[in-house]
Amino acid sequence: xxxxxxxxxxxxxxxxxxxxxxxxxxxxFEVLDPMRSEANADLxxxxxxxxxxxxxxxxxxxxxxxxxxxxxxxEYVATTKQGNQHDYGFHMLExxxxxxxxxxxxxxxxxxxxxxxxxxxxxxxxxxxxxxANTRDFIDASRxx
Numbered sequence: 129x130x131x132x133x134x135x136x137x138x139x140x141x142x143x144x145x146x147x148x149x150x151x152x153x154x155x156x157f158e159v160l161d162p163m164r165s166e167a168n169a170d171l172x173x174x175x176x177x178x179x180x181x182x183x184x185x186x187x188x189x190x191x192x193x194x195x196x197x198x199x200x201x202x203e204y205v206a207t208t209k210q211g212n213q214h215d216y217g218f219h220m221l222e223x224x225x226x227x228x229x230x231x232x233x234x235x236x237x238x239x240x241x242x243x244x245x246x247x248x249x250x251x252x253x254x255x256x257x258x259x260x261a262n263t264r265d266f267i268d269a270s271r272x273x
Contacts, residue, residue, distance in 0.1 A: 146171065147161070147220055149229070157203065160227065162208070165209075166204035208234055222235045
């Protein structure tokens with residue numbers, strides 16, 4: 129999920145990513161956020177809005193399915209919290225790659241440093257990217273560091 133942090137400001141497009149999983153086996157939704165907890169009203173309001181819309185859509189399109197999600201509760205998974213306001217994307221990628229519903233994917237600051245290197249290398253070595261015209265101009269225009 130992506131949540132704008134300043135939706136009232138049309139010039140501020142900064143936001144935050146967190147993850148919602150639908151656990152059909154255990155009949156609940158799991159929320160993983162590396163920056164916030166269930167005590168954060170912005171997180172719970174955003175999450176509940178999305179999940180309520182998902183439940184309504186599920187009911188409309190899968191009303192005859194033997195699997196119904198309208199009664200599923202929301203579980204906010206206790207995650208290790210990131211030490212800054214900007215590495216949530218790396219945490220989310222690790223959660224998506226490793227979350228299995230039992231063991232929490234632990235992400236450290238040292239892992240984020242290595243992930244930056246790996247993702248940058250993969251991006252720069254991507255064959256599709258490197259065969260496009262004006263790739264160098266695209267990379268130069270995208271530099272943020």
